[in-house]
Amino acid sequence: MNDNKPIIYLDNAATSWPKPSSVWEAMERNMRESAANPGRGSHTMAVKASRVLFETRKRLARLFRIGNPNDIAFALNTTHALNLAIQGLLKPGDHVIATSLEHNSIRRPLEALKRKQGIEVTYVPASKDGTIDMKALEAAITPRTKLIAVTHSSNLLGTITPVGEIGEIARRRNVKLLVDAAQSAGVLPIDVMGMGIDMLAFPGHKGLMGPQGTGGLYIHPNLELEPLMQGGTGSKSEAPEQPNVRPDRYEAGTQNTVGLAGLSEGVNYILKETPEAIHAKERELTIQLMEGLQSVQGLTLLGPGVEVERTAIVSFLLEGVDPSEMAFLLDQQFGIAVRAGFHCTPLGHETAGSYETGAVRASPGYFTEKSEIVSMIDAVKEINRTLKA
Known part of the structure; x- marks a missing residue:
């Protein structure tokens, strides 16, 4: 160069x-003043760290029109979030519909479950410019269809998929909808309830202006997933199994508090700019x-x-x-x-x-x-x- x-x-x-400068300034401030373990102690720094996480959830909930911030589970990135959704929901014999626009973050977990558990996957073809045939998508639904997994915007073509229309089909046919918002979070308006989204996987490091190593998964309050990981949560520590309380159930281990402090400011920037x-x-x-x-x-x-x-x-x-x-x-x-x-x-x-x-x-x-x-x-x-x- x-x-x-x-x-x-x-x-x-x-x-x-x-x-935005507020992102890295918040990360430095957090590292200097409150980089303790959130939810693992009652001392002042631990409480400050917990507040960072909750404030980040609240801002994300506001951005995506989520009723309860605790329905957001933090993840390392969209791939992590998609794996939590796909592996946590599907069981042997389930049928899944995806499209020919999908990133490997959807395709590979589906193909792995196809090999290991015998799930069935149908990829509805899109046209050359990325247009999805809604009639073909609905026609692909069978009595065993458990999930429709679809990107909100193609990371190759930029095509915006009609998530709201797909959500209507999913609700009418009693099928869950998982949306990959890797290219749309922070850039396109997203209303999880209005669009019929059951699970929304999003990155922190792209349109939300946050650092790498951040992201999350919104999980509908009526939907229960098997945790992707088991481990320490700071709650129900006496129990041998993962707690049922959200978001702890899906967040084993110490969270990336410094990164989430940056993400919080990135989301705040998006909320102000719209x-x-x-x-x-x-x-x-x-x-x-x-x-x-x-x-x-x-x-x-x-x-x-x-x-x-x-x-x-x-x-x-x-x-x-x-x-x-x-x-x-x-x-x-x-x-x-x-x-x-x-x-x-x-x-x-x-x-x-x-x-x-x-x-x-x-x-x-x-x-x-x-x-x-x-x-x-x-x-x-x-x-x-x-x-x-």
């Missing part, structure tokens, strides 16, 4: 950067990027057209140029950070028709400047000219 150029960060779909405002700005940047890239000869954009609402994910292929080479040149020659490859979603690449090559993914964020989008477009044009001269 040219050291004279500041980094242009377009990899927010993986981890958002930069973070997901609607964040999405609107990111939408402008996405349109600017797509329209600029469309003018590059031999370049193909993946996903919905520019006129269709999507999250801030723009994946593309350039004829004759390996996606990994493109990402390398963008980084080394122009100081632009993107991601190339399969993005942990081979299903998505099969859907998009890019399974043989992978793709380049550029993902602007709330702090991306329009001038940086111009630099990205110019860099792709320059690489194209140079490689094909």
Whole structure:
């Protein structure tokens, strides 16, 4: 990378950067003043640590319209949360419906249970731009269908799935709905009750502006899961089994209090700015990027057209140029950070028709400047000219 150029960060779909200053300030303050074990003692520092966790739950509950903050179990990331949901709910003989847009964080746990427990999995195909056929999805429901697991937004195509409509189908057919909000939490409005979501898995390190190693799972109050882990909780310590009380049942071991202090401030930032405002700005940047890239000869954009609402994910292929080479040149020659490859979603690449090559993914964020989008477009044009001269 040219050291004279500041980094242009377009990899927010993986981890958002930069973070609001309040996030890292809260983490430093917590480490200095209250980095004791939450829920494990009655001394002043332990109580302060417990308050950090509860405040984080309250802010998340407000953001996602969750009635009881204790219905949120903290996790290391979306993958951890999805495994808690999938492995905690499903039993041998159950049937699950997913889609051809899913990340490996849904696909791999399902496939593992398919091998080990004999669950049945149906992947409802999406169109090349990521549109899900709702009639096909409902037609896939059988008397043994226990769960519909679906991404809220494709991490490859940016397609926004109609979660509310899927929720209506799930309620009508008495099927549970698990939503992967890896690309939507903090960016799109989410109302778990209004959208019929039984379980919502979300990361702290992406749209919620928090640090890595944070996230969580909302679990409907009428839904009980088998814990993914057993261990110390600070409550019911005399019992040999995991307690039933929430959230302790799903949070064995010491929590990442420092990280959750940062997440709390990230969520607070989102609440002040609002997901609607964040999405609107990111939408402008996405349109600017797509329209600029469309003018590059031999370049193909993946996903919905520019006129269709999507999250801030723009994946593309350039004829004759390996996606990994493109990402390398963008980084080394122009100081632009993107991601190339399969993005942990081979299903998505099969859907998009890019399974043989992978793709380049550029993902602007709330702090991306329009001038940086111009630099990205110019860099792709320059690489194209140079490689094909």
